[in-house]
Amino acid sequence: MIQQDINYYKNFDSIAKEVLALLAQTIEVNTFFLSIVNPIQSFMIKSFNRNVKLICEGDTLPYNMAYCKLVVENGLEPLVIPNLGKHELTSDHPATKLIGNGCFMGAPLINEGEIIGTLCAFDINPHVFKEYDLTLIKSMAALISHAINLEKGIIRDPLSGLYNRNFIYNYFDYHQDKTNEMALLYIDLDHFKFFNDSFGHDTGDDVIKKAAECFLQTVPEGSQVARIGGDEFIVLLNPSHCEDLMKSTQQNAELLLNSLSAMPITINGNDHFISASIGISFYPHHGTEMESLLKKADRSMYMAKESGRKNIQYFHPE
Numbered sequence: 001m002i003q004q005d006i007n008y009y010k011n012f013d014s015i016a017k018e019v020l021a022l023l024a025q026t027i028e029v030n031t032f033f034l035s036i037v038n039p040i041q042s043f044m045i046k047s048f049n050r051n052v053k054l055i056c057e058g059d060t061l062p063y064n065m066a067y068c069k070l071v072v073e074n075g076l077e078p079l080v081i082p083n084l085g086k087h088e089l090t091s092d093h094p095a096t097k098l099i100g101n102g103c104f105m106g107a108p109l110i111n112e113g114e115i116i117g118t119l120c121a122f123d124i125n126p127h128v129f130k131e132y133d134l135t136l137i138k139s140m141a142a143l144i145s146h147a148i149n150l151e152k153g154i155i156r157d158p159l160s161g162l163y164n165r166n167f168i169y170n171y172f173d174y175h176q177d178k179t180n181e182m183a184l185l186y187i188d189l190d191h192f193k194f195f196n197d198s199f200g201h202d203t204g205d206d207v208i209k210k211a212a213e214c215f216l217q218t219v220p221e222g223s224q225v226a227r228i229g230g231d232e233f234i235v236l237l238n239p240s241h242c243e244d245l246m247k248s249t250q251q252n253a254e255l256l257l258n259s260l261s262a263m264p265i266t267i268n269g270n271d272h273f274i275s276a277s278i279g280i281s282f283y284p285h286h287g288t289e290m291e292s293l294l295k296k297a298d299r300s301m302y303m304a305k306e307s308g309r310k311n312i313q314y315f316h317p318e
Contacts (some may be wrong), residue, residue: 002116002148003036003043008167008174009151013046016147019119019140020048027133029103029123031055034144035068036109036117042066045117054122065094068118071106076115078107078138083126103127105134107141111149119144159205160212163226168234169290171224182283183249185235186297187215187256190275190309192231199267207231207265207274218259220252234294245282253278253312261310277304281315 006012020032031054033047044059063069070089071079084090085101096102106120119141121133155167167174189211196204208231215225215233224236235256239248257276264271279300281293296315304313 002111002152003038003045005152005155006036006045008155009148010154012147012151016046016144017048019144020046023121023137023140024048024050026136027105027121027129029121029127030125031122033120033122034109034117035066035120037063037066037068037072037115039063042068042118052124054124067093067095067104067122068106068120071108071118071120072115074108076108076110078105078134078141080105080129080134082128085126099124101126103129105129105137107137109141109145109148111145111152116148157227160208160227162212162216162233163224165226165228167224168226168228168236168294171236171290172288180238181245181285183237183239183245183252184281184283184293184297185237185249185253185256186279186281186294186301187233187235187276188278188301188305189231189233190277190305192274195265195267195272195274203267210263210265211260211274211276214260214263215256218252218256223252234297249280249282250312253280257310257312275310277301277309278312279304279315280312286315286317 016034023032030050030052031047033055034045035042036045041063042061044055044057047055047057049055081087081090081104083101084096084104090096102122102124103126104120104122106118108115109117109119119137121137155163157164192204192207195207208227211233212227215235219225219235222238226234228234237249237252239245257278261273261275265274279297279302281296281300283293286296287293300313300315304311307313
């Protein structure tokens with residue numbers, strides 16, 4: 001999730017560049033980089049190379065081939081290896097066999113108690129790191145972790161994990177080169193108040209989380225899903241060039257309704273089911289400003305409510 005959101009972080013790029021520049025001014029090795037890791041790969045989101053380009057922004061490495069994996073396995077403290085060819089963790093490592101020798105120092109990036117990436121110093125020549133180098137990279141990793149956490153809070157809803165209202169309202173700023181058609185689905189859960197009033201707000205929160213999970217699993221690849229408040233969600237559908245916009249939107253909206261309605265919500269041993277009302281507007285046909293598109297989709301959603309709920313309504317100019 002962090003990897004897909006990096007381009008939406010407004011202040012992260014400048015902070016990352018300053019951190020790498022500071023490390024380069026202090027530690028005399030060739031390369032410094034930031035990575036985001038998962039069980040499949042290590043993705044380089046920012047790099048600085050002094051002379052030789054060893055690591056470049058956008059590079060990916062298989063997780064088992066990356067020294068970053070060793071940083072993750074080392075826990076919360078930095079990993080320091082002055083001589084890759086002589087250290088027990090790296091002497092037979094695939095990366096060491098590839099480069100011959102070198103040095104490595106890495107500190108974990110932590111988000112919500114989990115290691116999500118690394119801040120590293122690297123060279124193809126051995127290097128004796130100073131105690132100050134260790135302190136510095138640990139402090140800078142904590143700064144980067146804090147920056148990621150703050151930026152995440154700007155665009156993500158903490159309850160559902162979906163994008164939030166701020167992300168949706170700034171969507172066109174994040175996608176300034178956007179020229180394709182797009183459908184905006186405004187989704188409101190039907191009778192959500194029943195769950196809060198009958199079973200408490202914790203149950204209501206569980207319904208929100210399950211609905212969010214259902215939407216994420218149902219929408220096609222390339223779509224954006226957001227919770228903009230209460231039981232209101234937004235789905236941005238971007239059909240491929242070969243798809244008919246109206247037909248594709250109808251099919252996906254129906255799939256969302258059916259998937260949600262078929263999802264059991266177990267409370268005190270009993271299964272309950274929930275439906276939704278969907279209002280739809282289209283970009284650029286109904287406007288090119290997000291606020292206008294949201295208002296039109298919202299108006300259509302209320303038409304769906306008035307038409308008996310659990311149905312889909314499209315915006316039609318009066």
